[in-house]
Amino acid sequence: xxxxxxxxxxxxxxxxxxxxxxxxxxxxxxxxxxxxxxxxxxxxxxxxxxxxxxxxxxxxxxxxxxxxxxxxxxxxxxxxxxxxxxxxxxxxxxxxxxxxxxxxxxxxxxxxxxxxxxxxxxxxxxxxxxxxxxxxxxxxxxxxxxxxxxxxxxxxxxxxxxxxxxxxxxxxxxxxxxxxxxxxxxxxxxxxxxxxxxxxxxxxxxxxxxxxxxxxxxxxxxxxxxxxxxxxxxxxxxxxxxxxxxxxxxxxxxxxxxxxxxxxxxxxxxxxxxxxxxxxxxxxxxxxxxxxxxxxxxxxxxxxxxxxxxxxxxxxx
Numbered sequence: 001x002x003x004x005x006x007x008x009x010x011x012x013x014x015x016x017x018x019x020x021x022x023x024x025x026x027x028x029x030x031x032x033x034x035x036x037x038x039x040x041x042x043x044x045x046x047x048x049x050x051x052x053x054x055x056x057x058x059x060x061x062x063x064x065x066x067x068x069x070x071x072x073x074x075x076x077x078x079x080x081x082x083x084x085x086x087x088x089x090x091x092x093x094x095x096x097x098x099x100x101x102x103x104x105x106x107x108x109x110x111x112x113x114x115x116x117x118x119x120x121x122x123x124x125x126x127x128x129x130x131x132x133x134x135x136x137x138x139x140x141x142x143x144x145x146x147x148x149x150x151x152x153x154x155x156x157x158x159x160x161x162x163x164x165x166x167x168x169x170x171x172x173x174x175x176x177x178x179x180x181x182x183x184x185x186x187x188x189x190x191x192x193x194x195x196x197x198x199x200x201x202x203x204x205x206x207x208x209x210x211x212x213x214x215x216x217x218x219x220x221x222x223x224x225x226x227x228x229x230x231x232x233x234x235x236x237x238x239x240x241x242x243x244x245x246x247x248x249x250x251x252x253x254x255x256x257x258x259x260x261x262x263x264x265x266x267x268x269x270x271x272x273x274x275x276x277x278x279x280x281x282x283x284x285x286x287x288x289x290x291x292x293x294x295x296x297x298x299x300x301x302x303x304x305x306x307x308x309x310x311x312x313x314x315x316x317x
Contacts (some may be wrong), residue, residue: 023284027276085277105263115186124197146191155184204228237300
């Protein structure tokens with residue numbers, strides 16, 4: 001297991017380096033440099049340009065230096081000082097904006113994952129064990145509806161229902177709105193996992209080792225929990241790696257509709273207004289968390305299913 005962990009950590013180093021370079025390239029994509037865009041923006045808004053502030057920005061980001069020097073100043077500022085740059089739109093440091101939005105985004109992501117697992121696991125097992133039963137058809141139909149219904153439409157319906165039926169105050173950063181966002185974001189993922197778990201569990205239940213265990217008199221409950229269900233859970237564990245980018249990408253519209261202060265709307269606004277230090281920093285953080293999530297997912301898979309660990313080590317040897 002230690003060799004498996006060491007190999008995975010070693011893979012992360014060049015991956016994170018490439019991610020940081022890609023994020024810096026995104027920051028450099030707009031024509032001109034940061035200071036030029038900043039001056040043009042101030043002039044367009046009829047504001048006076050503070051030459052001292054402009055000189056400070058050029059010095060801070062090394063805008064007159066070669067590109068690789070600018071990259072080093074940017075990435076070393078993040079690694080050594082937690083300085084992600086300066087936001088045009090908000091006229092403040094990116095670090096402060098991220099500190100305000102990331103906690104709520106992380107709580108929303110983790111809560112959505114727990115909701116998805118809590119709903120998909122029992123329904124997926126029931127659907128596999130009761131294949132082609134009326135209950136199986138009902139949950140399958142609900143699953144297809146969950147996949148087909150747009151998130152923004154479901155969010156609007158749930159907010160209207162919560163307000164008109166229960167008189168709840170929605171559309172603000174409060175608990176009812178947060179719970180609605182969790183249900184809406186978890187619906188599509190829940191429906192997909194139900195289908196995957198059902199198919200995997202049905203496949204495992206038909207394998208010879210399960211038939212042999214039944215023939216030896218092993219009862220269904222312990223047999224299900226000890227072998228086929230453990231193998232069929234692999235797709236659940238695999239979702240950890242792509243959870244955060246999926247939530248950020250999927251929650252942009254929902255957060256706009258529900259007026260939640262999460263990272264998604266911040267990224268959308270930054271891309272639309274070419275606030276590139278903010279956009280590049282969010283993309284960098286999202287990608288880094290994805291790599292860390294993938295590492296956790298790989299370790300959990302190797303722990304739950306020794307075939308993953310043995311196959312990886314054996315294949316590399």
